[in-house]
Amino acid sequence: MIAFGDRLGLAFDRFGHLCVGIDPHSWLLAKWGLDDSPTGAREFGLRVVDAAHGLAGIVKPQVSFFERHGSAGFAALERVLAEARSAGLVVIADAKRGDIGSTLDAYGEAWLRPRSPLEADAVTLSPYLGVGSLRGTLAYAAENGKGVFVLAATSNPEAARVQLARLPEADTTVAADVIDQLTAWNAGQEPARFGSAGAVIGATIDPRTFGIDIDADQPHNALPVLAPGFGHQGADVADQRRIFGSLSTGLIVSESRSILEAGPDGLADAISRRSEEVEKHRG
Numbered sequence: 001m002i003a004f005g006d007r008l009g010l011a012f013d014r015f016g017h018l019c020v021g022i023d024p025h026s027w028l029l030a031k032w033g034l035d036d037s038p039t040g041a042r043e044f045g046l047r048v049v050d051a052a053h054g055l056a057g058i059v060k061p062q063v064s065f066f067e068r069h070g071s072a073g074f075a076a077l078e079r080v081l082a083e084a085r086s087a088g089l090v091v092i093a094d095a096k097r098g099d100i101g102s103t104l105d106a107y108g109e110a111w112l113r114p115r116s117p118l119e120a121d122a123v124t125l126s127p128y129l130g131v132g133s134l135r136g137t138l139a140y141a142a143e144n145g146k147g148v149f150v151l152a153a154t155s156n157p158e159a160a161r162v163q164l165a166r167l168p169e170a171d172t173t174v175a176a177d178v179i180d181q182l183t184a185w186n187a188g189q190e191p192a193r194f195g196s197a198g199a200v201i202g203a204t205i206d207p208r209t210f211g212i213d214i215d216a217d218q219p220h221n222a223l224p225v226l227a228p229g230f231g232h233q234g235a236d237v238a239d240q241r242r243i244f245g246s247l248s249t250g251l252i253v254s255e256s257r258s259i260l261e262a263g264p265d266g267l268a269d270a271i272s273r274r275s276e277e278v279e280k281h282r283g
């Protein structure tokens, strides 16, 4: 079994650091000439997978846009996940799950169990019931060659109030503490190019303001960083090094609307141009 962090590294080597979001907003479905229905969401997802295949290494379906259609939406998502995985893409299910440990474990199985109907390569998790509540799922992911991305400093401005809060017992913020705990967890695992536990850090924020160390060396089991906020939310890929410093090593540059609004006919071109631009600014 190949470790998630090694698989991610291969995707970076072959296709670069761009991740194409699969976010079938209703206005995008209309723009693409698709119905706002489970079938529309499925067609949208499959077309993105088709366009990304061979041009990008990573896709991130946003679960909410499928979940809003109920069971038929989940059936559509199952198909998109399966096609993306069989196209060899690294698939991050953006489900942002968080719960007490015993029930979070079941979410872990839903998204990460081999041959589960919703099997992805990684899932996004929320740590606000305590990073400790994620430990069972972190271990489960690593055992199965899967990854997780834990929200640390998110791209939305209203998150700062909680994520910038300082811990009473240590001179650090909630966001930096999440990252420290993930880094420590990765360090205790079998060596791989990247750890299986990654962090979500929005490109719209300055990690230094959150006390996040962007100068530390990233030897092995480096921290993978899922970075949304580029494109539509305003961050510029030309600034990726300045924003993320040494964390750029494992940076996943995630964009959804800025690519998807190219429409089905312009999609492959948009992915290809965006990917070139991301690589040009990696330095």
Ligand SMILES: O=C(O)c1cc(=O)[nH]c(=O)n1[C@@H]1O[C@H](COP(=O)(O)O)[C@@H](O)[C@H]1O
Pocket (backbone or CB within 6 Å): 021, 023, 062, 094, 124, 153, 154, 155, 156, 200, 201, 202, 226, 228, 229, 230, 231, 232, 233, 254, 255, 256, 257, 258
């Ligand atoms: O976990 C995420 O992917 C995520 C975290 C975050 O801090 N901010 C954020 O925008 N996202 C997701 O990333 C995508 C951003 O979409 P665009 O703004 O259209 O590129 C959406 O699916 C968001 O749910």
